[in-house]
Amino acid sequence: MTVSGISVYFKDFDEKYIKDAAKAGARYVFTSLQISEQDYSNLDNQLHRLLEMSKEYGLEIIPDISPLTFEKLKIKKNDYNELKRMGFSSLRLDYGFDNLDLVKKLQKDFLIFLNASIITKTYLSKARKANINLDKIALIYNYYPHADTGLGWESFKKNLLKKEGLHTSAFVVGDLVKRFPIYEGLPTVERHRGMNPYVAAIELLHEAKVDNVFIGDSEATVETLKYINEYLQNHIITIPCNLLSEYKHLYNKEINIRPDQPENITRLLLPRKPNVGIRHNIVRHRGSIVMQNRLAARYSGEVYLVKHDLPFEARSNVIGFVGPEYVNIFDQINADIRIKLIPIN
Structure with a gap:
């Protein structure tokens, strides 16, 4: 054990x-x-x-x-x-x-x-x-x-x-x-x-x-x-973070990871949501938590974690940030585990 x-x-x-x-x-x-x-x-x-x-x-x-x-x-x-x-x-x-x-x-x-x-x-x-x-x-x-x-x-x-x-x-x-x-x-x-x-x-x-x-x-x-x-x-990786107020419903949920993972981001298995508003579009630094907005069409509402610095993109709303001391944990996330976002104390 x-x-x-x-x-x-x-x-x-x-x-x-x-x-x-x-x-x-x-x-x-x-x-x-x-x-x-x-x-x-x-x-x-x-x-x-x-x-x-x-x-x-x-x-x-x-x-x-x-x-x-x-x-x-x-x-x-x-x-x-x-x-x-x-x-x-x-x-x-x-x-x-x-x-x-x-x-x-x-x-x-x-x-x-x-x-x-x-x-x-x-x-x-x-x-x-x-x-x-x-x-x-x-x-x-x-x-x-x-x-x-x-x-x-x-x-x-x-x-x-x-x-x-x-x-x-x-x-x-x-x-x-x-x-x-x-x-x-x-x-x-x-x-x-x-x-x-x-x-x-x-x-x-x-x-x-x-x-x-x-x-x-x-x-x-x-x-x-x-x-x-x-x-x-x-087998749950806990991720202390700060989410914008309208996304606090994502705290303390056990979230699965998609099996088909790209190199720069970790895509989460959460329900998509149509017509997400466009706001807080900034450079997506490593440690950012991002939700796609309505400009992403059918991907609207998809949430992902940023593993490597990415540039500004109008389709992407940055909805939160992971505490700097926890960012390296992104490298250990794959489809075999679940994650849980929790508020930073």
């Missing part, structure tokens, strides 16, 4: 955010138990509360662990039974877990997530020879805190892991609270560092075919989480 997730760091621990995220549809909570800069002084209380909340709200906690984790938790080295006793049912194994026999052993007690950034064809070949059940292994890509260190988009899309049939997850930035100590966002892909996290998530899910998306930073808006979940659960 494809679901969304958030990240929780104990320096920024916020119970309200966890509750809101669960209500918005998030089902995974990623947390790191190996960050050297993190304050672990109140870890016992915060970790206990996080595990309590995971049961209360149906969340799966995925702790990112390394050999350093046992020291941070003040438990005996490699005491995985204690991790199980604490309440963890999943583990994300970061660097330092090359022992395939250990991975195979841990599969008996935990859902295992591996660091996708260090998995190679050679590793997968050895894993199969060791009889590790790859159907029960999931992969999570790293996030990259420092600007310019994230993965390249084109190479990411071509990664071998999807071709191997493995379940993959990746990170996008938060749009409320960036994570310490650099505060430059925590994306997997560098081009997403300055992008709206909802748009970045749709790119990962729709274009790169990633299975799950996590907010990497300490907090995202509830709206962002809801939009991501709406796509995951209902």
Whole structure:
């Protein structure tokens, strides 16, 4: 099942955010138990509360662990039974877990997530020879805190892991609270560092075919989480926009997309309307929402989204605009999905 997730760091621990995220549809909570800069002084209380909340709200906690984790938790080295006793049912194994026999052993007690950034064809070949059940292994890509260190988009899309049939997850930035100590966002892909996290998530899910998306930073808006979940659960792309007052009836409708799509516009499957008046004829910039007027004859009333800048045309009324941070989502719209226009907050 494809679901969304958030990240929780104990320096920024916020119970309200966890509750809101669960209500918005998030089902995974990623947390790191190996960050050297993190304050672990109140870890016992915060970790206990996080595990309590995971049961209360149906969340799966995925702790990112390394050999350093046992020291941070003040438990005996490699005491995985204690991790199980604490309440963890999943583990994300970061660097330092090359022992395939250990991975195979841990599969008996935990859902295992591996660091996708260090998995190679050679590793997968050895894993199969060791009889590790790859159907029960999931992969999570790293996030990259420092600007310019994230993965390249084109190479990411071509990664071998999807071709191997493995379940993959990746990170996008938060749009409320960036994570310490650099505060430059925590994306997997560098081009997403300055992008709206909802748009970045749709790119990962729709274009790169990633299975799950996590907010990497300490907090995202509830709206962002809801939009991501709406796509995951209902395959609807939500588009925040401003429509002229007489077209507000188009808000909150689930709109299908025509299967025969041209290059510059996205044609919507809405009823046409004869004799639409001629008004607001301006240059049709990328992000414009347009309705054809009576000069378009039988096309009067047809609505479309502008994907590339187009010149003024007397037959075309510009009836609204999509918020600038959401415009890139146009590139992910095709006949396999539906869209929903909503007013910008």
